[in-house]
Amino acid sequence: MRALNTPRMVQLQSLLGHFVFALLATVVQPLLPAIQQKYDLSIFQSSLIPTTYTVFMTLTNIAVGIGVSKFGVRKPYFGALGLGVIASILIGFAGSYPVLLGSFALLGVSVGTAFTTLSTAYAHLPTKYKNFGLFHGAFGVGGMAAPLILAVVLSFGLGYESIFGVFVVLLILSIGLLVQNRAFEHRSAEALSLHGLGKAVLRPVFFLGILGMGMYAGAETGSIVFSGNLQGRFYGLELAQNSFLLSLFWVGFTLSRFATDPLLDRLGLRWILVFSAWGAALVLLLWVLGFGFWIFPLSGLFMGPVFPAIQKFVNDQLPDEEKGLFNGAAYGSLGLFISGTLPIMGSRAEVGITSAYVVSIGMFGVLGIIGFVLGQRQFSQSKTP
Numbered sequence: 001m002r003a004l005n006t007p008r009m010v011q012l013q014s015l016l017g018h019f020v021f022a023l024l025a026t027v028v029q030p031l032l033p034a035i036q037q038k039y040d041l042s043i044f045q046s047s048l049i050p051t052t053y054t055v056f057m058t059l060t061n062i063a064v065g066i067g068v069s070k071f072g073v074r075k076p077y078f079g080a081l082g083l084g085v086i087a088s089i090l091i092g093f094a095g096s097y098p099v100l101l102g103s104f105a106l107l108g109v110s111v112g113t114a115f116t117t118l119s120t121a122y123a124h125l126p127t128k129y130k131n132f133g134l135f136h137g138a139f140g141v142g143g144m145a146a147p148l149i150l151a152v153v154l155s156f157g158l159g160y161e162s163i164f165g166v167f168v169v170l171l172i173l174s175i176g177l178l179v180q181n182r183a184f185e186h187r188s189a190e191a192l193s194l195h196g197l198g199k200a201v202l203r204p205v206f207f208l209g210i211l212g213m214g215m216y217a218g219a220e221t222g223s224i225v226f227s228g229n230l231q232g233r234f235y236g237l238e239l240a241q242n243s244f245l246l247s248l249f250w251v252g253f254t255l256s257r258f259a260t261d262p263l264l265d266r267l268g269l270r271w272i273l274v275f276s277a278w279g280a281a282l283v284l285l286l287w288v289l290g291f292g293f294w295i296f297p298l299s300g301l302f303m304g305p306v307f308p309a310i311q312k313f314v315n316d317q318l319p320d321e322e323k324g325l326f327n328g329a330a331y332g333s334l335g336l337f338i339s340g341t342l343p344i345m346g347s348r349a350e351v352g353i354t355s356a357y358v359v360s361i362g363m364f365g366v367l368g369i370i371g372f373v374l375g376q377r378q379f380s381q382s383k384t385p
Contacts, residue, residue, distance in 0.1 A: 007125055007126055007129050007183065008129065009181050009183055010121055010122075010125060010129075010183050010184050011122070011129045013121075013174075013177060013178065013184050014121055014122045014125075014135065015134070015135065015138040016138075016174060017077070017114060017174060018118055018136075018138040018142070019139070019141055019142040020084075020142065020167070020170045020171060020174055021080075021110075021111050021114045021142070022138070022139040022140070022141070022143050023142045023143075023146045023149075023170070024084060024087075024088070024107060024110070024111055024167055025143075026143040026146045026224075027150065027167075028049060028050050028053065028104070028225075029147075029221075029225050029227070029246070030146070030147040030150055030228060030239070030246050031150070031160055032049070032050075032225065032229070033228045033229065033232060033242075034160045034239055035049065035100070035160075039100065041097065042350070043226075043229060043349045043350055044347060045097070047225070047226075047342050047345070047346030048101065049100065050221070050338070050342055051339050051342045052101050052105050053104040053105065053107055053111075054221075054335045054338040054339045054342070055108065055335065056108030056109050057108035057109070057115075057331075057335050058112065058331075058332050058334070058336055058339065059112070059335075060108065060112030060113050060116075061115065061116050061328055061332040061334075061335060062328065062329075062332045064076055064112065064113050064116040064328070065325070065327070065328020065329065065331070065332065066328070068116060068117060068120050068328070073117040073121045073184065074178070074184055076113050076116075076117045077113070077114060077117040077121075077178065078175070079113060080110050080111070080113035080117065081110075081174055081175045082175070083107075083109055083110035084107070084110040084111070084114070084171045085168050085171045086106065087104075087106040088164040088165075088167045088168050088171070089164070089168065090103035090106065091104065091161070091164055092161040092164040092165065093161070112335070115331050116328055116331055119331070120327060120328075121184060122135050123315060123323055123327060131261055132260070132308040133257055133260035133261040133312075134258065134261075135308070136257045136307055136308040136311075137254055137257040140250055140254030140257045140258075140304060141250075143250040143253065143254070144247055144249075144250030145250075146163075146250075147242075147244070147250070148244075149163055150163050150243050151240050151243040151244055151247070154239065154243070155240065203318075203322075205314055205318070205374070206322070208370060208373065208374045209310055209311075209314035209326065209374070210326070210329055210333045211370060212306075212310050212367060212370045212371065213307060213311065213333060213334065214330075214336060215366060215367050215370065216277075216306045216307060216310075216363075217333070217337050217338055218338050218340065218360075219280075219341070219360040219363035219364050219367065220303050220306075220360075221338045221341065221342070222338075222341045222342055222345045222359060222360045223280075223284060223299065223360045224249070225342060226346075226353065226356050227242065227245075227246065227249075227296055228242045230288065230353045230354065230356075230357070231293055231296070233353050234288075234290070235293040245293065245296060246297075248297035248300075249296060249297040249299065249300040250300060251297075251300070252297060252298065252301040253300030253301070253304040254300075254304065255301070255304070256301050256303075256305050257305060257308055260272075260305040260309050263309075264305075264312060264313065269309055269310070269313045269371065269374060270371060270372055270374070272371070273306060273309065273368060273370070273371020274371050275302075276302045276303065276304075276305050276306050276309075276371075277306065277364045277367040277368035278365065279302035280302035280364045281361045281362075281364035281368075283295060283296075283302060284296075284360065284361050285357075287299070288354045288357045288361075310374075311327075311330065313374075314326060341359060341360070341363070344359055345357075345359050
């Protein structure tokens with residue numbers, strides 16, 4: 001049992017947890033067309049499912065981010081795993097649309113707690129174990145696996161609900177590992193005062209980091225959530241075909257995330273964000289203009305590096321006592337931007353599915369500008385003795 005009490009085991013627990021909760025967080029996108037059909041929902045009604053999940057995830061991120069320095073990460077993460085099991089069972093057996101919405105709200109609480117506790121534990125690992133590209137690459141692997149697992153389940157003639165049985169097994173295995181992993185714990189040495197809190201939030205690198213990560217999350221999630229609708233209505237693809245294309249998207253997304261740290265060292269944040277954000281905008285534009293259904297997976301190559309690059313850069317610029325606050329606020333901003341973006345895109349999709357993507361393409365365009373400004377700060381700070 002002594003061997004489990006090591007930083008390496010904390011890293012493995014964090015990577016496994018990020019993978020498992022990525023499955024839970026990303027499976028809703030390929031499921032939306034099937035859920036629409038089962039419950040006879042409009043696109044706008046179905047968009048309320050990820051919105052509900054995201055709102056509860058956001059509230060949980062904020063609450064856990066405030067309390068984690070006092071209560072640690074172990075007990076909240078236990079709670080996240082337990083709630084994940086309950087939410088998965090409820091989603092699998094939901095008999096009505098209101099019950100389904102409530103189940104996804106519970107899932108949002110579970111995922112929000114997990115992401116905040118996992119990122120906090122990971123951020124305080126020794127430097128040799130703290131690779132944010134690897135950490136977020138684990139999320140990409142989960143996102144890649146979720147639609148692939150769904151496609152396999154559907155190919156056997158099973159209902160989409162069966163996939164949540166797989167998630168329950170993985171969550172229970174994670175609980176078993178956590179029971180043995182006594183090193184998975186962290187409490188901050190000191191809490192920020194109200195003055196320190198205000199000073200941190202007003203710090204330009206802090207504010208621009210939050211803004212950039214939130215805008216990216218809204219654009220990326222909106223692009224993925226409605227991809228099934230566009231592929232089906234515009235290109236005539238079926239659910240299983242779109243699930244396969246989503247898996248290809250996550251392959252490119254994940255590979256580029258694994259490459260984030262060396263690219264960040266070579267190119268710097270400015271050029272990574274400008275190239276990634278504007279590249280994603282161009283690929284999405286070609287896709288919605290009808291250049292081919294196969295174009296969409298290419299956008300994953302451009303989207304992948306954005307989040308870990310910003311998170312690593314900002315964490316390196318902040319003092320230790322502000323890192324936990326930044327990570328909690330960052331995940332909270334994701335929820336705010338996602339919950340604002342999805343209804344807007346959903347309402348535009350009622351008029352025309354291609355018009356919905358004006359929103360996400362525009363957001364990627366603005367993100368490139370934010371990246372240039374944040375990169376300018378990196379340039380000026382690099383000359384500061």
